[in-house]
Amino acid sequence: MAATSARPGMPESESESAHPELGAPTTGPPKAAPAGRTTASQLAGWALVLGLLVICLLAPKLFIPSFLRTLSAVFMFATLAQAWNIIGGFTGYPSFGNVVFFGLGGYTIAVLMARSHWSFWPALVVAVVLGAAYAMLIGIPTLRLKGHYFAIATLGVAEGTREIVLNVPKVTGGGAGITVPAVGPSATTSYPGNTGFLYYFLALLVVAMLAVYAIARSRFGFALRAINQDEDAAAAAGINTTRMKIAAFMVSGAITAAAGSIYAFQQVSIYPDRLFSVDITVLMVIMAVIGGSGTVIGPLVGGVGLQFLSEYLRQNFTDYHTFIFGAIIIVAVVLLPEGAVRFASETVRQRRLPIMDNLRRYRL
């Protein structure tokens, strides 16, 4: 212990309080060298995105159907991670209940299509609007909370909402689930199939990426980052922190609801336990964080990387895959606390792997 404290050039943090984030919102560590070098890595990032986009557009001709489904899931989770990134990464409010918008979107689609015989597209619009509205509704009380309190309040809202959905079987089908009319005469919108859903999810991912890209450069994005780093100072600088936080939550909720809508249509039959699963929330968070929360590219990297990994594990280690995935989460959190994107740019900058820096950063 003495040896680590005495390490030269690594001074102990000055104001090391036991509860650093009770008073102030959680903030990332100081991100060195703002601006400047970013353009090069940004360019590389967008080149990558463009390359992937081309491959994706050609995908139906290149890949077998099961891979197309995997690819759909990859796009969906990248979208979800990106949506979480808006409220969790940029604003610094780690929602652990974002799945509630996913489930809400899915059930909106299912109920409107199955019970009211709507077709998919108008139902999607309603789902997105409802997602945003629900985010506002729960955001008004919960966004006054900070840190763990916010995280768990949102988790509670998600679990509570699932229970409600479970207990109004007349509308939602309860635990037995609900089935979207996808084929036959009762189908209101023809089922798009693997290729169709691939494009739906891809389009949504592109929308999410562009939205976050635009937010990152706008006044809105500046406000969110300011709130993340010091909410009191942000308010003193004239930022209506309440309104901005709620707006961020609404954008996040709307995108997540859209993803849930497409997912429900794709699955045809949906169940509360699946659509409101905490695991989906955790996947969003872990993908955003491992990729690099608060960055534009990070959630894409995390979402694509982890979802492929998860699929690979599922297919090759069927019995152990969740076990291994748990271990991977642990290792990733310890080794990549800043996310892969920042890890990569630090590696390039310092011309060495900053693994030990990462280990030292947050340890006691």
Add this chain to the structure above:
Amino acid sequence: MTAALETRDLSVRFGGLKAVDGISVTVEDGRVLGVIGPNGAGKSTFINLITGQIRPTRGKVLVAGRDLTGAKPWKIAAARVARTFQINKPFRGLSVRDNVAIGAMFGAPGGGSVAKARGVADEVLERLGLSGVAELGPTELSVAHAQRLEVAKALALRPRVLFLDEAMAGLRPAEMEPQLELIRELRREGLAIVVVEHVMRAIRSVCDTVLVMQEGRELLTGPPDEVLADERVITAYLGQRYAERQRAERAEAGGSGPAVADQVGPRPEGETRAPG
């Protein structure tokens, strides 16, 4: 003429503690009010009450005659009241320029685009001699520059009332002078300024009026020289013992030299969470 800032009987209680109790001040345009007092006297809480971080339990806050009692901080900022924080609160992930640009983006009525705000930020940085560090992160700054950055962030709001909460803390004497000169310059431009300070030299050289607080209440208000020589202030600041000793020394010297010492007050590092 209405004063730029007025408080009437401003008070707040935390449980049983009266952190600020019945403070009434008036600050005209182009005037500087100093607020001094021992630790835990309620100075920072007084500012927090005016700028909306804490809601008062009694009393009024008027900015240019407009009642802004208990308004949210951003409403206060929109009324062109800006502040610094005793503990610097830079936006650590943003460059120095963007730190300042935030204020210009949201504080100024109507706001501005990111590019426009950065332009304003550059002007402010230029004026405060921070242009050279505009691209750095706030954690890379020296203490003097970090203190200046806080002032720059406040000035980006184009304020008519400015609160400086210990803007001299941690500065060497040589570094203080430019900061003081800046305050004088802003006063000449017509800003109403409230300075909370432990550095008595600063208080004496820039303030028109000094409010002395003790245990949340007003102990005394008056011109700096008068206030700083007052027995009660010396006692409040230095404690009974020291006050007596100083009185004895002064009697010995037969003069009326500087009363409260010209140094930083007897203040432990980081007066953070005081009462309540």
Add this chain to the structure above:
Amino acid sequence: MTPFLQATVYGLLQGGLLALVAVGFSLVWGVMNVVNLAHGALAITGAYFSWQLHESLGLDPVLSLVVVLPVMFMVGYVIQRGLINLVVNAPIWMTLLLTFGLEALIVNGLLLAFTGDFRSTRTGYSTNTLALGGVRIPYARLIAFGLSLLLTVALVLFIRNTKMGLAIRATGMDRTAARLMGMNVRHVYAVTFGTATALAAAAGSMIGLVGTFTPVVAGGYTLQSFVIAVLGGLGNMWGALAGGLVLGLATAWGALYLSGTLVNAIAFGILVLVLIVRPSGLLGKPYYEARAEA
């Protein structure tokens, strides 16, 4: 009237047990600001531990605590020392993710080892009940309740009266100061987590005694711990006891009057309500007023 009385008694007994599950969770949260999502999984590990001892050695679940408590303390100590200490200073979602990973690891490990079948530690007195004016109380429930109270009180005494307890409290209040006073914070944290783990495991043993369990229910216990900790106030052990009883009662009464699984929504309802109305808990001091001169 009798169903109501029966529900009330059951609610209180279950509440006491839940309090023991939650007290360690609350302690860890209060002292090191870590919300341990693996807490329920550690409790269930304790349940399997006792169950296995009973199956293979015929050890009574109460007696098995002699083994379960020290072993699970060591397990917790090692987890904190080797893992959680590595990210204690990170933004909160990092510790949430880490402990979630841990939960996935433990739950799936248990599933691989014991399958997902429901288990229950059956003892000679499992089916005996005490009839009290129309209310029937299984002896196992009474034992579990008594033991829960006993261990919770023991924890309070430990924290209040021992040198290590003082170190834990001091570290929770101000880590830097504790360090300056020469305390080995890493060790103190590990002891805190070890204690929490041991108590959770003991609660798990009792869960097995009074009912059934499977690895999958771990998350539910974590969530209930959270509700109780929030209700009682962070790190407040009497608060955890009170919170446990409140939750137990609310759930029992809810089951009486509400249909289906809507009773589960009660816990979340209480949670969200308390967070919003009184985030410092029923017994805690308001946190946000502490920002006077921040």
